[in-house]
Amino acid sequence: MMDQENFRRYGHEFIDWIADYFEKIEEYPVRSTVQPGDIKNSLPDNPPVNAEEMDKIFADFKEIIIPGITHWQHPGWFAYFPANNSPASVLGELLTAGLGAQCMIWQTSPAAAELEEVVMEWLRQMIGLPKGMVGVIQDTASTATLCALLTARENATDFAANRVGMRQPLTVYTSEEAHSSINKAVKIAGYGIDNLRSIPTDHNFALIPEELEKAIENDLNKGLQPACVVATLGTTSSTAIDPLVPIGEICHRHNLWFHVDAAFGGTAALLDEKRGMLSGAEMIDSFVFNPHKWMLTNFDCSAYFVKNKELLIRTFEIHPEYLKTGHDAVVNNYRDWGIQLGRRFRALKLWFVIRSYGVQGLQEMVREHLRLAELFKGWVEEDSRFELMAPVNFSLVCFRLKKAGVSEEEIARLNTDLLEKVNCSGRVYLTHTSLKGRYAIRMAIGQRTTAEKHVREAWELIRRHAAAL
């Protein structure tokens, strides 16, 4: 059993290991090369009866676990979206773990509650959301979007759903390119997936407001009750930007809850030149973006903002005797701002990140990633074997290898093959998507340490393997 003196010794060892890991991460293959079952088969079927030495545990971590890790912090990470951490954020997490405070209500950790209030207000200012919106840290955008759909449900039923159950056929609207978490939340919140309308998108993969209007009218004519619209700033497949102004006006006209999912794209609003996408933000009821994606803050840290906190709190609040305190009227008890009662002190790492980089430092990182994406886009455009598959709105480039006169299936097979060969190099990791039925490779740039040379290497690998196909 590890005592407190050993904590100091192994703590130093682990810090050095992480520092070395950061420095030598390029020696690892980005995507783990283990096969299903490899890790499981290396571990005992039963728990140890007796205490084991940390030396042995740490050795197993390095020998068994590390080969099964896909390295999200590798500069060759171009898969999915980034989930970048940073030295400051890791150290914030370390202190959070050491304190081990449970931050469900103000009284159980006043500093956690008040720091969360302060850094969320900083974040609001940093991305230019309207004054008066207030924020709370959620674990994921999935959860934040579920919170939005729940408040929308209560808002549409005058809080009857909470009381008597979900009985009315309420409808929800989002684009056909929206994230799967919206489908999931629609199911969880009891709307039923049949009541989610998938609104067509234009050639830029952005929601078409006229189609939204049409779908709402159609449902109204059927006697259904439209409740909520979810727009996206930076869709997962191609980072498309839904137009907030016309969507907001439709929501306003029909009195619908307006939620905006900017999980990835929201970070770009740190830049004045990208803030245009937030035009119409004064019509938004709720908004989520993930500092744990592209703002150097360890997962989990999802920033959820609402215009009217009373509606959010009324959706969730419960008042058992064992949680009552004398301060309830004057402080934020974040247990009532979401699903979970228990909460980690997540504001700490965010505070460390914002202060350690400064707004300017974060802006510089985002600007550099946008520049690298433009560079990569240019290379794709210059090479006639390839085609761009979507506008480059942020730091994601969707592209593929072309082939004339063959079926879409054939092109998909060709690009799957290319993608697999590139990923097997171990130097980079990219993933794919489907855009209106057409296969596309996604080059998502956003890892903290990704530099021009890594983007260039990715392109070289892609070109070389394309030539061999």
Added chain:
Amino acid sequence: MMDQENFRRYGHEFIDWIADYFEKIEEYPVRSTVQPGDIKNSLPDNPPVNAEEMDKIFADFKEIIIPGITHWQHPGWFAYFPANNSPASVLGELLTAGLGAQCMIWQTSPAAAELEEVVMEWLRQMIGLPKGMVGVIQDTASTATLCALLTARENATDFAANRVGMRQPLTVYTSEEAHSSINKAVKIAGYGIDNLRSIPTDHNFALIPEELEKAIENDLNKGLQPACVVATLGTTSSTAIDPLVPIGEICHRHNLWFHVDAAFGGTAALLDEKRGMLSGAEMIDSFVFNPHKWMLTNFDCSAYFVKNKELLIRTFEIHPEYLKTGHDAVVNNYRDWGIQLGRRFRALKLWFVIRSYGVQGLQEMVREHLRLAELFKGWVEEDSRFELMAPVNFSLVCFRLKKAGVSEEEIARLNTDLLEKVNCSGRVYLTHTSLKGRYAIRMAIGQRTTAEKHVREAWELIRRHAAAL
């Protein structure tokens, strides 16, 4: 901005700070003494434009944040339930933060998915749940119970609620002493709080099976559809134990989902002598307990077990193109086992804890806490000024100062006063509850470093302040 070399330097400094914190934690008042607004008023209204030095940030952490921390790891922690961490767990969290892996599906971190499968099987064996039950780590018991209520909803409607929405009046049953998270989950899942039946408890605060049966019959007669029963092993107010065998038989007879909330109490099942409460476990459909409460594992780590994983997965699964991989048939993709898509590598710290302490080490800790609670209970019984308010089933003692011939309100005021005086000592922190309308002080023992002397000190403080009242 903090670079990687500085990470090493400050990492060592922070490790030493945490080691010192563990050693000197008794110098802090358990409950923070700040007033609402104190922390907020010490922090700037706007984010810093320029990067700040870590020296300055860390100094502010120590000067501004620490006074606002309520010290959950203090050996004088007797409030709520414990949320104990441990040196091994903090180090596990450190590595998790350093790796920064996003563990939504097997492919994005094979080791995380497989280690989770292995340690959850270890846990199942450790507490003696039936063979065949499988586990997944959730963030909180609130979330796990919501998952249970969602699967119960789908199970009762043949997955129609997910499809067409929640339309049938489904009813849920739990004891009047059950945790508020059940009320919250009933609202979120669209049952409506009016369809939650609060079943009376006996003089031990345990659910009365005959009353459950009556409530179900009553609803059936009204044409309602009973869907789910939630039993508790260790209620929050008094750690009452609902009898699983008769409840399970009722569930079986009426074909209801049987969920068990053992958030705190589950850890005691590490001991053979406490495993009797799990008699009837073969009838359980889902079960949650929190290693982050009383098993030395940093929050968040809530262990959710189900008998039939297919029903759980069918409740949540979604299949967007950008998440499809070639391994989906042979691995666990835990994104489909709960609400969130994104997931931290939480299995690592649990693996560190189980191996570092061994099953025997964990059993010894639990046994010692149970012994301390018995000791405290004895002191209460010996002092005629006090009365015990509930059976001591685990390591929680509910008691209060008596006063003959006065109203319940007067007694509540007296004990509130006593509690506040004791807590203001800064040496200990206890909280209160209400048991069938009667005020009770809760002495919850379970912090890792709590020893007999701390329990003794708490009792001395209570006696001294009681004498002065």
